[in-house]
Amino acid sequence: MRGSIEDRFIGSILGLAIGDAMGMPFEGWQPDQIRDYWKDKVFLPSPPRGLEPGQYTDDTLMTICHLKSLIDSGRMEPGDTAQKFIQWFDSGELRGIGRSTAISMQRLKQGRSWQESGATGEYAAGNGGAMRIAPVGLFYYNDLKSLKEAVRQAVVITHNNTEAVAGATAVAYLVARGAKGDLDPDTAISDTREFVGDSAVSKNLARAEALLKDNASPEEALDVLGTSGYVVETAASAAFCFLHTLQDFKDTVVNAIQGGLDADTTAAVAGAISGAFNGRSKIPQDWISGLEDKELLTSMASKLYDVCKRNE
Numbered sequence: 525m526r527g528s529i530e531d532r533f534i535g536s537i538l539g540l541a542i543g544d545a546m547g548m549p550f551e552g553w554q555p556d557q558i559r560d561y562w563k564d565k566v567f568l569p570s571p572p573r574g575l576e577p578g579q580y581t582d583d584t585l586m587t588i589c590h591l592k593s594l595i596d597s598g599r600m601e602p603g604d605t606a607q608k609f610i611q612w613f614d615s616g617e618l619r620g621i622g623r624s625t626a627i628s629m630q631r632l633k634q635g636r637s638w639q640e641s642g643a644t645g646e647y648a649a650g651n652g653g654a655m656r657i658a659p660v661g662l663f664y665y666n667d668l669k670s671l672k673e674a675v676r677q678a679v680v681i682t683h684n685n686t687e688a689v690a691g692a693t694a695v696a697y698l699v700a701r702g703a704k705g706d707l708d709p710d711t712a713i714s715d716t717r718e719f720v721g722d723s724a725v726s727k728n729l730a731r732a733e734a735l736l737k738d739n740a741s742p743e744e745a746l747d748v749l750g751t752s753g754y755v756v757e758t759a760a761s762a763a764f765c766f767l768h769t770l771q772d773f774k775d776t777v778v779n780a781i782q783g784g785l786d787a788d789t790t791a792a793v794a795g796a797i798s799g800a801f802n803g804r805s806k807i808p809q810d811w812i813s814g815l816e817d818k819e820l821l822t823s824m825a826s827k828l829y830d831v832c833k834r835n836e
């Protein structure tokens with residue numbers, strides 16, 4: 525038994541923030557540079573960004589917006605979520621905001637609605653939706669039917685692109701099934717692909733499944749699947765890292781970071797999924813201790829669970 529559902533809600537949110545904060549200094553690095561430099565260190569600073577060890581980035585900041593909105597509204601309420609994104613944007617504490625998100629924040633501030641604010645076109649297939657979707661996956665863990673539409677509404681605020689929605693749907697699905705406790709590792713990817721439907725995200729997930737079957741190393745697999753800011757790559761690489769070391773949160777996050785490039789986001793997504801599946805109790809205590817705002821994140825995840833239960 526992997527702890528209570530509440531423990532898995534907390535595990536997912538802490539797991540996301542830990543992956544983000546641990547990957548943060550390595551964003552844009554190549555895998556071999558990271559392996560040479562990092563060794564067994566945990567949190568490191570990012571001097572160019574002025575961030576200290578254990579600080580998280582935009583991935584977690586936007587996740588917090590979703591947490592607040594779901595707790596306040598008692599459901600996915602995209603108009604309210606958009607307001608919370610703007611409050612964050614206006615705070616100036618952006619920590620690596622993505623291009624599509626910046627565009628959509630300007631549009632919202634000009635008075636466009638959440639349906640019209642999201643960036644469009646092929647460059648909107650970024651991972652900005654997938655990186656922050658864990659709270660939505662948790663909230664709808666027992667209602668997969670509603671989950672799909674909730675994810676779409678959450679993503680299009682900033683990324684009005686079918687692959688961005690597909691990637692976030694894949695991540696939210698894995699988080700939801702992990703939190704519920706009924707995810708079958710052997711069929712996890714085929715179940716996810718069925719839920720997501722035909723898409724480039726689904727095709728790259730099939731590649732991840734084949735690499736898992738061939739017992740490929742994470743190094744080899746992430747090189748094939750990709751670790752850029754393109755969500756098709758992020759979803760597949762994070763799913764691979766999770767399933768490759770199913771019960772080992774630590775190795776899942778380390779492997780995701782060592783894939784390089786968009787290291788904070790790949791690790792945030794892998795951490796959110798692994799944390800939902802394994803629960804907080806499987807996250808190393810010293811990793812939690814070193815994380816910025818661990819109490820706040822823990823209490824928000826608990827509150828999300830309470831609101832979710834009240835709705836049932």
Ligand SMILES: [Mg+2]
Nearest residue numbers: 581582583620
């Ligand atoms: Mg980031």
